[in-house]
Amino acid sequence: MARQSDSDETTARKPNMREAILCAAEELFSTNGFNAVSVRDIAQAAGANPGSVTYHFKTKDGLLLEIYRRHCGPMNRRRSELLAAARRVRDLQDRLEAIVRAYVLPAFSSGSDLAGGGARFTRLRAVMSAEGNEVAGRVIAQTFDDTSHAFIDAIHESLPHIPRAEIxxxxxxxxxxxxxxxxxxxxVARLSRGDADGSDAANAIEQLVRATVAAFQAAALDRPAPLRRRSAAQAKS
Structure with a gap:
């Protein structure tokens, strides 16, 4: 049997190398954050050279954006599908619950996506949000803002007496x-002394939906006077 040429082997390896770089970057970002990880770190973890990272993704920023796209594209599409169905529910109470469920459910479903990478990506999202990195902020906005606005608008339609800013x-x-x-x-399991199982996704979804619906339905806050106006009033007293 003829031996595969070096060029054929390189071509065959390219898709696998791209995937290896994505997986390595996702693991490193989810553990160490974005700032502390270099292109060289990613390449070393993937068994690649730094040039492979720039070839496939151009920059570290582009790599983070691709990680978000591959996970969140399907999740956002599923959220949009469920939201469209929820907005057709006639009863306002049932509609609000359906809207919240449409947002929550796909986040749990994504935990089994991409060969088990959903939990790792969830950890990465939490780390990125906590880190407050400007690049991560742009990527998050680019990935989620359109979907988030759609849900906020839908909730406001169900609760028109609550100011949109409070929603x-x-x-x-x-x-x-x-x-x-x-x-x-x-x-959850620890604080409930074993009475609740935090890894029970179905129960977690129901608990989160019920608590969130109640929070959305809470009375609006009385709006405080603007800071400068309060300061002036206090100066006169």
Whole structure:
């Protein structure tokens, strides 16, 4: 049998090398953050040379963007599909619950995506958000802002008496709860002394949906006076 030529072997390896670089970068970013990881670190972990990283992704920023796209593209599409169905629900209470479920459910489903990489990507998202890196911020905005605006608008349509700015705050809290639930399920078991299983995705989804719906339905805050106006009033007293 004829031996495969070196050029044929190189061509055959290219898709595998690209995948190896993505997996290595995702693992390193999820463990060490974005700032602390270099292109050389990624190449070494992938068994590649730094030129391979720049060949496939141009920059470290481009590599992070591709990681987000490959995970979040399917999740955002699924969220949009479920949101479209939820907005057709006539009863406002049922519609609100369906909207929240449309946001939460795909995040749990993605945990089994990409050969088990969903949990690792969830950890990466939490690390990126905590790190406050400017590049990560741009990537997150580019990946999620359109979908997030669609959900906020849909919730506001179901709760028109709640100012949109307050719905943004409550959506922000939902995102934090979602991250923490996915990243630290064992904490639920520990604090409940074993009465609850944090890794039970179905129960976690129901608990999160119920708590979030109640939070969205809470009365709006009385708006405080602007800071400068309060300061002037205090100066006169």
């Amino acid at each position: 943004v705050w409550r959506s922000h809290f939902l995102l934090g709860a979602l991250y923490y639930t996915l990243v630290q399920p064992e904490r």
